[in-house]
Amino acid sequence: MLDIQRIREDFPILDHQIYGKPLIYFDNSATTQKPREVVEKIESGYYNVNANIHRGVHFLSQAATEAHEEARRTVQAFLNARSSNEIIFTRGTTESINLVSSTFADACMSAGDEVIVSVMEHHSNIVPWQIQAARKGIALKVIPMNERGELDMEAYRGLFSERTRLVSVAHVSNVLGTINPVRELTAIAHEHGVPVLVDGAQAIPHLKVDVQDIDAEFYVFSGHKVYGPTGIGVLYGKEEWLDRLPPYQGGGEMIATVSFEKTTFNELPFKFEAGTPDYIGSTALAEALRYVDRLGMDQIAAYEDDLLRYATERLEKIEGTRIFGKAARKGAVISFLVGTIHHYDMGMLLDRLGIAVRTGHHCAQPLMHALGIEGTVRASFSFYNTKEEIDAFVAGVERVRKMF
Ligand code: PMP
Numbered sequence: 001m002l003d004i005q006r007i008r009e010d011f012p013i014l015d016h017q018i019y020g021k022p023l024i025y026f027d028n029s030a031t032t033q034k035p036r037e038v039v040e041k042i043e044s045g046y047y048n049v050n051a052n053i054h055r056g057v058h059f060l061s062q063a064a065t066e067a068h069e070e071a072r073r074t075v076q077a078f079l080n081a082r083s084s085n086e087i088i089f090t091r092g093t094t095e096s097i098n099l100v101s102s103t104f105a106d107a108c109m110s111a112g113d114e115v116i117v118s119v120m121e122h123h124s125n126i127v128p129w130q131i132q133a134a135r136k137g138i139a140l141k142v143i144p145m146n147e148r149g150e151l152d153m154e155a156y157r158g159l160f161s162e163r164t165r166l167v168s169v170a171h172v173s174n175v176l177g178t179i180n181p182v183r184e185l186t187a188i189a190h191e192h193g194v195p196v197l198v199d200g201a202q203a204i205p206h207l208k209v210d211v212q213d214i215d216a217e218f219y220v221f222s223g224h225k226v227y228g229p230t231g232i233g234v235l236y237g238k239e240e241w242l243d244r245l246p247p248y249q250g251g252g253e254m255i256a257t258v259s260f261e262k263t264t265f266n267e268l269p270f271k272f273e274a275g276t277p278d279y280i281g282s283t284a285l286a287e288a289l290r291y292v293d294r295l296g297m298d299q300i301a302a303y304e305d306d307l308l309r310y311a312t313e314r315l316e317k318i319e320g321t322r323i324f325g326k327a328a329r330k331g332a333v334i335s336f337l338v339g340t341i342h343h344y345d346m347g348m349l350l351d352r353l354g355i356a357v358r359t360g361h362h363c364a365q366p367l368m369h370a371l372g373i374e375g376t377v378r379a380s381f382s383f384y385n386t387k388e389e390i391d392a393f394v395a396g397v398e399r400v401r402k403m404f
Contacts, residue, residue: 001299002295002299002300002303002383004303004383004384004386007295007383007384008384010035010036010037010291011033011034011035011036011384012036013025013033013034014033014384017354018351018354018356019351019352019353019354020354021353021354022354023354023356024353024354024355024356024385024389024392024393025356025382025385026355026356026357026379026380026381026385026389026393027356027357027358027378027380028205028332028380028381028382028385029174029202029225029333029358029362029378029380030358030380031224031225031230032205032224032225032226032227032382033227033382033384034227034228034229034288035227035288035291037287037288037290037291038227038228038229038284038287038288038291039284041283041284041287042229042280042281042284045067045279045280045283045284046280049063049064049067050064050280051063051064052064052276053065053068053276053277053279054253054270055252055253064279065279067279067282067283068089068277068279068282068283069084070283070286071279071282071283071285071286072084072087072089072269072282074286074289074290075087075234075236075285075286075289078209078289078293079209079210079211079219079234079236080210080211080212080213081211081212081236082212082238082239083239084269085239085242085267085268085269086236086237086238086239086242086268086269087234087235087236087269088234088235088236088237088242088268088269088272088273089232089233089234089269089273089277089278089281089282090220090232090233090234090235090272091231091232091233091278092222092223092224092230092231092232092233093122093124093199093200093201093220093221093222093225093233094124094222095233096218096220096221096233096234096235097124097125097128097168097197097199097220098128098248099235099248099272100168100197100218100220100235100237100245101128101129101131101132101168102128102131102132102248103245103246103247103248104165104166104245105132105135105136105138106246107244107245107246108165108166108244109132109136109138109165109166110136110137110138111136111137111138112137112138112139112163113136113138113139113163113164113165114138114139114140114141114161114163114164114165115129115132115138115139115140115141115164115165115166115167115168116140116141116142116143116156116159116160116164116166116167116168116169116189116194117129117140117141117142117143117167117168117169118142118143118145118151118169118170118180119142119143119144119145119366119367119370120145120149120151120170120173120175120176120178120364120367121168121169121170121199121364121366121367122170122174122199122201122362122363122364123363123364123365124199124363125168125169125170125197125199126140126366129168138165139163141159141164142159142366143155143156143159143169144370145176145178145370148325148326148327148328149173149176149177149178149324149325149326149327150178150327150328151169151178151180151181151185153181153184153188156185156188157188160188160189160192160194164192164194165194165195166194166195166196166197167185167186167189167194167195167196167197168196168197168199169182169185169196169197169198169199170198170199170201170202171198171199171200171202171203171207171209172200172201172202172203172206172207172331172333173202173325173331173333173364173367174201174202174333174362174363174364175324175325175333175335175362175364175367175376175378176324176325176327176330176333176335176367177308177325177327177330177331177332177333177334177335178325178327178329178330178331179203179207179327179329179330179331181329182196182198182214182216183213183214183215186198186214186215186216187215190215195216195217195218195241196216196217196218197216197217197218197219197220198214198216198218198219198220199220200219200220200221201220201221201222201225202225202331202333203221203331204221204225204226205225205226205227205292205300205382206300206301206304206331206332207297207301207331208297208298208301211236217237217238217241218235218236218237218238218241219236220233220234220235220236221233221234223281223284223285223288226285226288226289226292227288227291227292228281228284228285228287228288228289229281229284229285229288231278231281232278232281232282232284232285234285235272239268242268242269242271242272243268247265247271247272247274248272248274249274249275250263250274251274251275252274252275252276253266253270253273253274253275253276253277254266254270254271254272254273254274295383299383300383303383304331304332304381304382304383305332307332307381307385307386307387307390308330308331308332308333308334308381310387310390311334311379311381311390311393311394312334314390314391314394315334315336315394315397318338318394318397318398318401319339319401320338320339320401321336321337321338321397322336322337322338323335323336324336324337324371324373324376332380332381332382333378333379333380333381334378334379334380335362335376335377335378336376336377336378336379337373337376337377338377338397338400338401339401339404340404341400341401341404343359343360343374343375343376343377344359344360344375345400345404346359346377346397346400347359347377349396349399349400349403350377350393350396350397350400353392353396353399355392355393355396357377357378357379357393358377358378358380359375359376359377359378360375360376361374361375362375362376362378379393
């Protein structure tokens with residue numbers, strides 16, 4: 001069992017008052033709050049081990065290099081990747097997907113080839129492919145969903161053709177909360193000899209992820225959604241695939257030799273880490289992963305599931321409430337509308353009660369289109385949230401409903 005009151009002490013921001021009310025932070029899908037350990041790691045990194053990495057013979061540079069590479073091994077262990085060469089540090093999910101879409105399109109795609117995505121993708125797993133579509137003349141095919149917000153697996157099977165080159169899908173939807181069956185999606189793609197990218201942005205904070213078990217060729221996530229700092233994220237890629245892809249950006253660190261006639265590229269993982277990496281961010285991310293590991297991913301998932309069930313039952317009782325996303329397997333996210341109250345009004349009025357929720361299209365406009373709405377109110381939970389906070393939130397929603 002998690003000791004939530006103890007855990008909350010690790011997150012000083014949770015003690016804040018907003019408009020004189022205790023902060024209730026239910027915007028965890030957008031970004032999570034940071035425990036002391038993570039913030040202190042950043043501070044102590046700059047105070048004690050700050051020197052540019054990989055290039056120095058001096059003590060501090062070697063210490064900073066070792067810390068960055070140790071962080072890589074921590075991510076490797078967290079994901080159960082085969083090798084630390086398979087862990088590339090990026091700025092986040094968005095950059096990781098752009099890296100793969102750009103290099104994969106260059107190396108493996110030509111006009112008429114196809115990428116399969118799903119109807120519930122975040123814009124960051126749609127737009128990079130559209131940019132490649134415009135550059136290369138490739139096409140996007142879209143997996144539809146049922147009324148509960150679960151992917152239609154039969155339709156998915158039917159989307160494959162001899163031109164399918166990649167499947168790129170979210171592990172967990174940031175709007176519906178649906179936990180997609182990524183192992184099965186991957187196995188089906190592999191029957192067709194097609195590699196898979198999984199957008200793990202919303203899965204990593206909530207579920208135990210084992211990349212060897214999922215068996216996708218690429219898995220990406222952002223540090224800031226898993227209690228780590230902003231500006232750092234991860235691209236996991238199977239070594240043979242990362243070897244096959246060309247460099248994404250050119251610069252220092254990603255080269256072996258450079259002359260004006262010819263450059264040869266560095267080995268993995270450095271081939272994809274041009275320039276000075278965020279070596280302070282990587283160590284703070286590793287600290288965040290150690291933090292959630294200590295709590296236990298299974299424990300976190302069980303507690304957040306309990307919060308989700310409780311909040312869903314209570315919210316459903318409010319007259320006129322519609323919840324979007326009722327998948328059998330669901331992350332701790334509730335997207336909803338109440339009657340004809342605009343999501344923006346609901347969000348503004350909840351804010352006045354100290355309750356932080358997100359409103360709008362959640363960077364998933366095609367999904368909003370499929371649902372026939374413009375936006376939702378989204379409450380997303382973390383292990384530091386409580387049932388008392390959910391009670392206050394439900395009372396707030398009810399109060400807003402009565403006002404309209
Ligand atoms: N994919 C999903 C499913 C997300 O929820 C998000 C963030 N909302 C992203 C991608 C983009 O993450 P980032 O902005 O950290 O790159």
